[in-house]
Each structure stands twice: as C-alpha cells, then as structure tokens.
C-alpha cells in the first residue's frame with residue numbers, strides 16, 4: 010500500500026475501524042474514514058496528524074448520506090483500492106423478547122448499508138483491482154443465546170461476501186471476511202454492561218490485533234487471496 014492507493018473505511022471513529030484506518034494510512038494510502046460522529050473521526054485524524062486521512066461524517070443507513078460518501082470518493086479519483094466495512098451495531102435480546110425494530114436497525118447498518126456501499130463503489134474497486142473487507146463476527150458461526158438478530162444478519166453478511174467474491178474475483182477484486190471474537194471496543198464495553206458482566210478489555214482481542222491480521226492479508230501478493238480469518242481472545246475464547 011502506498012501514496013497512490015486509496016482506501017475507505019467505515020466505522021473508523023473508534024474500535025476496530027479506527028485501528029484498521031490508522032494502519033492503512035500509516036502505509037501511505039489516502040484514507041477516507043466514515044462514521045456518524047465528526048468528533049470521533051477527528052480524534053482518529055488526531056492520532057495520525059501526518060497521514061492522508063479524509064473524514065466524511067455520514068449515517069450509512071440514510072440513503073442520501075450514503076450517496077454523499079460515494080460522490081465524495083468518486084470526485085477524488087477513478088479508483089478505489091481498499092473498502093473496509095466496519096460500521097456496525099449490536100442490540101442483544103432473546104428471540105422471545107427482542108424488538109423487531111432492533112432487528113430492522115441492525116439489518117440497516119450491518120447488512121443493507123454494506124451491500125449498498127459496495128454496489129455504489131464497485132466500478133471504482135474493479136478499476137483499482139481492489140480489496141473488499143467485511144468485518145464480520147464469530148457470532149455468525151455458532152449458536153449463542155441472546156444475539157439471534159445480530160448472528161442471523163452476520164450469517165447473511167458472510168453469504169454476501171461469498172457471492173461478491175464469486176462475482177468479482179475474475180475482475181481482479183479480492184474479498185475478505187474477518188471474524189473477530191470479543192474485541193475491546195466501545196461496542197464491547199456497552200455489550201458487557203447490558204449483559205451485566207465486568208468489562209476487562211485486557212482479556213479480549215485488541216483492535217490492533219484485528220488490524221494487524223487484516224493488513225497482513227491485504228499485503229499478500231495478488232497471486233493469492235485470503236478469504237476468511239477468525240480470531241478470538243486467548244484467555245476467554247468462549248466467553
């Protein structure tokens with residue numbers, strides 16, 4: 010990755026998205042970062058003042074704001090080399106009690122926005138022979154009580170990535186799904202509070218760990234494609 014390359018990372022105002030954005034920007038790429046809170050994006054920029062980071066404050070569940078993201082990146086050039094989907098949300102609840110409105114809200118940000126943004130930027134990704142990364146979750150894989158909505162949407166996200174890969178590999182575009190287990194982040198801190206658990210971030214995967222393995226996959230020569238990566242906390246793997 011170098012200064013002639015362009016990347017876009019959603020959810021880059023905190024947690025995993027911020028770590029990946031800082032890692033990509035440190036390699037010299039022009040790096041667009043997206044999230045709803047301008048102040049959170051500004052904090053990411055402040056952590057790498059010399060990097061080529063451009064912020065777009067946008068709610069990706071809003072069609073107009075998502076189109077604004079697409080237009081800003083398009084106006085900047087013809088190609089996109091890396092698109093990382095990291096914006097996401099989780100609202101836990103049992104099947105018995107969870108609200109359908111929460112299912113809809115998680116679908117909007119975790120699946121619909123990712124589909125729509127991929128679709129909008131695909132011509133630029135093909136032109137750049139780029140990489141698309143879906144930050145998924147180990148919740149997509151196994152039965153775990155209390156997160157049926159999130160798990161179902163993430164299983165669908167894996168299918169979206171797999172179908173996309175089958176369509177665009179021939180165009181030179183690679184597609185990677187990353188499945189982190191519990192990772193220290195604001196989302197995970199909130200989840201622990203809802204679950205009534207004490208939050209001990211030092212026992213969890215770190216955002217920098219997810220960034221390191223994601224960047225390693227992206228830096229592999231284009232003779233190879235990493236399709237899936239899973240990582241989990243060493244000391245609390247099934248927590």
Ligand SMILES: NC(=O)c1ccc[n+]([C@@H]2O[C@H](COP(=O)([O-])OP(=O)(O)OC[C@H]3O[C@@H](n4cnc5c(N)ncnc54)[C@H](OP(=O)(O)O)[C@@H]3O)[C@@H](O)[C@H]2O)c1
Pocket residue numbers: 019020021022023024025026043044045046047049067068069070095096097098099118144145146147188189190191192193194195196197
């Ligand atoms: N932490 C974990 O244990 C874990 C494990 C597996 C997978 N994941 C996944 O990893 C991704 C990143 O999560 P994280 O743990 O790093 O949590 P996080 O720090 O809360 O990051 C989520 C980011 O998404 C952004 N976002 C949320 N809704 C958005 C919207 N409608 N439009 C634009 N941006 C939006 C948030 O910024 P704004 O609030 O400013 O919009 C936030 O920066 C998520 O998809 C999550 O499901 C996390």
